[in-house]
Structures are given as C-alpha cells and as structure tokens.
Amino acid sequence: MLTVKEYTERFTSGTVKALIYGLMPPGYTVVALFMMLGTRMGGNAGYPLGGAREVMRRMEDKYRSLGGTIRFHSKVDEIVVESGRVTGLRSKGDLYNCDAVIAACDMYDTLYRMLGGKYAHGQLDAMLRSSELFEPICAVSFGLKRRFGIPFSQTFECPEGVRTAPDIVVNRLSLQSFEFDPSAAPENKSSVMVLLASRLDYWQKLREENKAEYDALKRRLADEVADAVDRRIPGFKDAVEVTDVATPATYVRYANLYKGSWEGFAPTPAAIRANIRKTVDGVKGLYLAGQWTTPGGGICTAVKSGKDAVRAAMRG
Ligand SMILES: Cc1cc2nc3c(=O)[nH]c(=O)nc-3n(C[C@H](O)[C@H](O)[C@H](O)COP(=O)(O)OP(=O)(O)OC[C@H]3O[C@@H](n4cnc5c(N)ncnc54)[C@H](O)[C@@H]3O)c2cc1C
The missing domain is CATH 3.30.70 (Alpha-Beta Plaits)
Incomplete structure (x- = not known):
C-alpha cells in the first residue's frame, strides 16, 4: 500500500505536491486520500446543518424516545467486572448495575483506567503504544x-x-x-x-x-x-x-482524548490494515466503539461502530 508521499513524489509540479500534502500528511496511506476525495466528489460527504450539536441532539431525542435516560457530567471511573462479565459502572462514587457496556470514549482511558489495565487487548495495547496518532x-x-x-x-x-x-x-x-x-x-x-x-x-x-x-x-x-x-x-x-x-x-x-488526538489513530498503511477487535478478552458484555476502533477515526466511522456495538450487545 503506497503512502501519500510515495504517490505524490511522482508529480513534478511543486504546487501539486504542496496541494496534496495540504490535504493529507505524507505518512498516511494514499487509500485514505482517494477515499476522502472520492466521497467528496461522489457527493457522499457533507456538512450537517447545525453542526455536531444538531447531530447529537437528534441522536439524543431518538434515544430518549425509545425510553433511554442520559446522565451528563458523569465521568465513568470504573467498569465493574465480576467473574469475567460486566456487571456495572462506577461514576462519582455511584454504582450503576447493567448487563452490557458500550465504551464509546477514549480507548486508553477505557483499558488502563476504567478496567485498571487488568485485561489485555493485543491490538489496541500495541497501537496505543506505538501507532502514529492525529497530531494535537x-x-x-x-x-x-x-x-x-x-x-x-x-x-x-x-x-x-x-x-x-x-x-x-x-x-x-x-x-x-x-x-x-x-x-x-x-x-x-x-x-x-x-x-x-x-x-x-x-x-x-x-x-x-x-x-x-x-x-x-x-x-x-x-x-x-x-x-x-x-x-x-x-x-x-x-x-x-x-x-x-x-x-x-x-x-x-x-x-478526555489520549495524547490530545482528535481523530484517533492516523491512517498509515500499517494501521489501516488493522481490523481492531471490538471486544476485550476476559470481559463478556463489554463492546468497544468510537474513533479508536477504526484507524482514520472520524464521525462516520464512530457512528457506524456505535451501531455495530449496539447490534453485538443485543445478540449478547
Ligand atoms: C476541530 C475538529 C474538526 C474535525 N473535523 C472532522 C471532520 O471534518 N470529519 C470527521 O469525520 N471527523 C472530524 N473530526 C474528528 C471527529 O470529531 C472525531 O473523530 C469524532 O467526534 C470521534 O467520535 P467519538 O464518539 O469516538 O469520540 P468523542 O467525540 O471524543 O466522544 C467521546 C465522549 O466520551 C466522553 N468520555 C471520555 N471519557 C469518559 C469517561 N471516562 N466517562 C464518561 N464519558 C467519557 C467524552 O467526554 C466525549 O464526550 C474533527 C475533530 C475536531 C476536533
């Protein structure tokens, strides 16, 4: 898989090179560049009027209309695991019992603070240690x-x-x-x-x-x-x-972003090949979602991973 640099260096024009590098850093896979340009030119990318707030409001309304409740300003401190299964969440000293948890937040925080670093996730452990991230x-x-x-x-x-x-x-x-x-x-x-x-x-x-x-x-x-x-x-x-x-x-x-990375793992040729497992060994009932579960991150992949996590949780 070519990097953006390997692809771009074929051009002789300095202006074309500068334009491409302005779109995407040299170390990313060129597939990410084509995907970005392709979705834009194909009319599949856009900006939701109202911005992120409106997207979230619609999700919130839908969730509440289905009977869901939301507790804002409740940082989770611990995912409680008993006999290899999720049984609850602890936040600000309160315990919330549950059958399943979808961790759609920072992955370093999930694995090393909320789970106390007790459960290994081979891929994420390695990637959080050494993969390139979106720069702050x-x-x-x-x-x-x-x-x-x-x-x-x-x-x-x-x-x-x-x-x-x-x-x-x-x-x-x-x-x-x-x-x-x-x-x-x-x-x-x-x-x-x-x-x-x-x-x-x-x-x-x-x-x-x-x-x-x-x-x-x-x-x-x-x-x-x-x-x-x-x-x-x-x-x-x-x-x-x-x-x-x-x-x-x-x-x-x-x-709460790990190293301030606002879009998670950078889409390098190595990272883009990783099909990150959305579960953690030894913790039944825990499903991972969000930008850290798909290299390249972004809103669409985060939303898709959330839908997948809900489906997996329903299957049990
Ligand atoms: C300026 C800017 C521009 C961007 N532009 C684009 C773009 O054009 N296109 C695109 O696709 N992406 C863009 N992104 C990236 C995109 O916003 C992210 O990849 C996406 O929002 C990630 O969604 P997420 O749900 O995984 O994580 P987040 O949006 O970070 O949500 C995670 C939530 O979990 C909460 N949380 C964290 N820890 C805990 C805890 N312990 N307990 C409880 N809650 C917790 C956080 O407070 C946060 O609300 C941009 C980002 C920025 C900053």
Missing part, C-alpha cells in the same frame, strides 16, 4: 459581525508564520467558514475557524502551572491569527466580536 491541534474560532463571502474551506500561505508552541510555527492557515449554515451565527453575521498544529505537553503544562499565562497566550494566539487573516482579508480583525480558542489541553479536558 489548536482551534481558533471567530464570531464576525459581518459576512465576507469566504468559501467553506480556504488555505493561505503564511510565510510570516503563527507560533502555536515553542517549537512549532504554522506557515499555512486553513480557514473553515460557516456562512452557509444559518445556525452558526446570527443573521448577517458569520463564523470562521482556523485549525493549527500544536503540542499537547506545552499547553497542558502551561495550564497546570500558570493559568493566567495560559489564558494570555490563548488571547495572543487568537490575535496573531486574526492579524494574519486580516492581511489576506482586509477588515477581518475589525469584524471580530467573539473569539474562542481551544488548545490541545482543551480537547483532553472536555473529551
């Missing part, structure tokens, strides 16, 4: 008091660079604009998000040791990004009404 990112979002007609996705070369960690300067700015989604901003206003590669350890340490400095650097990052965009889209900075900066530490805090 900062997401800088702006609420703008006007519209600029920015297309959904636009990338600028940024030779002056934006520093996102002591050793990382980003020289390409990838903008995502949500002008097409009425729920993304009030009428006649708009919102734009810029994703930038960064480092987890840097932001996490800063947040733990000096929260005031962490907040100040988030503000500075937003300022630098706004300045850089303003040089390409005049008037941008003046139009900023709201700013939100998520660092890699934010992703760990809110989604």
Whole structure:
C-alpha cells in the first residue's frame, strides 16, 4: 500500500505536491486520500446543518424516545467486572448495575483506567503504544459581525508564520467558514475557524502551572491569527466580536482524548490494515466503539461502530 508521499513524489509540479500534502500528511496511506476525495466528489460527504450539536441532539431525542435516560457530567471511573462479565459502572462514587457496556470514549482511558489495565487487548495495547496518532491541534474560532463571502474551506500561505508552541510555527492557515449554515451565527453575521498544529505537553503544562499565562497566550494566539487573516482579508480583525480558542489541553479536558488526538489513530498503511477487535478478552458484555476502533477515526466511522456495538450487545 503506497503512502501519500510515495504517490505524490511522482508529480513534478511543486504546487501539486504542496496541494496534496495540504490535504493529507505524507505518512498516511494514499487509500485514505482517494477515499476522502472520492466521497467528496461522489457527493457522499457533507456538512450537517447545525453542526455536531444538531447531530447529537437528534441522536439524543431518538434515544430518549425509545425510553433511554442520559446522565451528563458523569465521568465513568470504573467498569465493574465480576467473574469475567460486566456487571456495572462506577461514576462519582455511584454504582450503576447493567448487563452490557458500550465504551464509546477514549480507548486508553477505557483499558488502563476504567478496567485498571487488568485485561489485555493485543491490538489496541500495541497501537496505543506505538501507532502514529492525529497530531494535537489548536482551534481558533471567530464570531464576525459581518459576512465576507469566504468559501467553506480556504488555505493561505503564511510565510510570516503563527507560533502555536515553542517549537512549532504554522506557515499555512486553513480557514473553515460557516456562512452557509444559518445556525452558526446570527443573521448577517458569520463564523470562521482556523485549525493549527500544536503540542499537547506545552499547553497542558502551561495550564497546570500558570493559568493566567495560559489564558494570555490563548488571547495572543487568537490575535496573531486574526492579524494574519486580516492581511489576506482586509477588515477581518475589525469584524471580530467573539473569539474562542481551544488548545490541545482543551480537547483532553472536555473529551478526555489520549495524547490530545482528535481523530484517533492516523491512517498509515500499517494501521489501516488493522481490523481492531471490538471486544476485550476476559470481559463478556463489554463492546468497544468510537474513533479508536477504526484507524482514520472520524464521525462516520464512530457512528457506524456505535451501531455495530449496539447490534453485538443485543445478540449478547
Ligand atoms: C476541530 C475538529 C474538526 C474535525 N473535523 C472532522 C471532520 O471534518 N470529519 C470527521 O469525520 N471527523 C472530524 N473530526 C474528528 C471527529 O470529531 C472525531 O473523530 C469524532 O467526534 C470521534 O467520535 P467519538 O464518539 O469516538 O469520540 P468523542 O467525540 O471524543 O466522544 C467521546 C465522549 O466520551 C466522553 N468520555 C471520555 N471519557 C469518559 C469517561 N471516562 N466517562 C464518561 N464519558 C467519557 C467524552 O467526554 C466525549 O464526550 C474533527 C475533530 C475536531 C476536533
């Protein structure tokens, strides 16, 4: 299986190479690149109006309509296993008895904290140890008091660079604009998000040791990004009404993501061949789902794995 680099190096044009590398890192399998382009060009990929919130709301409504109950803000501390079978969950000191558990959250946390590292999963143990992961990112979002007609996705070369960690300067700015989604901003206003590669350890340490400095650097990052965009889209900075900066530490805090990897295992040729088992030896009634169960991660694979896990749990 070719990597993106092996495929791309056949082109002589530096521009074509840069465009391809802008779409996908060189170490990923070229199959992932073709799949991404294929689903887009075939009309099978899209953006759900209302974004992730609307997707979740519909799932929540369906689940509740079927009699399900949800307890938010209930971090699970332990998956209780007795005589080789799941019997419950422990969260904030409370025990919830159950016949089956679908672990749709971080896989490192599931195996090593909730199960206490007592049960082996050959593939996931090895992959969590040494597989390439999606690199941590900062997401800088702006609420703008006007519209600029920015297309959904636009990338600028940024030779002056934006520093996102002591050793990382980003020289390409990838903008995502949500002008097409009425729920993304009030009428006649708009919102734009810029994703930038960064480092987890840097932001996490800063947040733990000096929260005031962490907040100040988030503000500075937003300022630098706004300045850089303003040089390409005049008037941008003046139009900023709201700013939100998520660092890699934010992703760990809110989604408990192993190493801040926002899409799980990178789709390298080796990882993409792994057909990860969705159960754990010695723990009946436990089913694994979510981005960590399919290299390449993403929303579609996470949703599909959730459906598969429900079916497996129903079969018992
Ligand atoms: C900025 C950004 C852009 C992206 N763009 C795309 C895109 O265009 N297309 C795409 O397909 N994917 C995209 N992704 C990736 C995609 O969002 C993820 O792969 C997907 O959301 C993973 O779903 P999941 O259900 O496996 O995990 P998550 O969405 O991380 O959900 C896991 C949930 O489990 C909870 N949890 C964790 N630990 C515990 C615990 N101990 N107890 C209880 N709950 C716990 C977390 O709080 C979280 O709510 C993007 C991600 C980001 C950050």
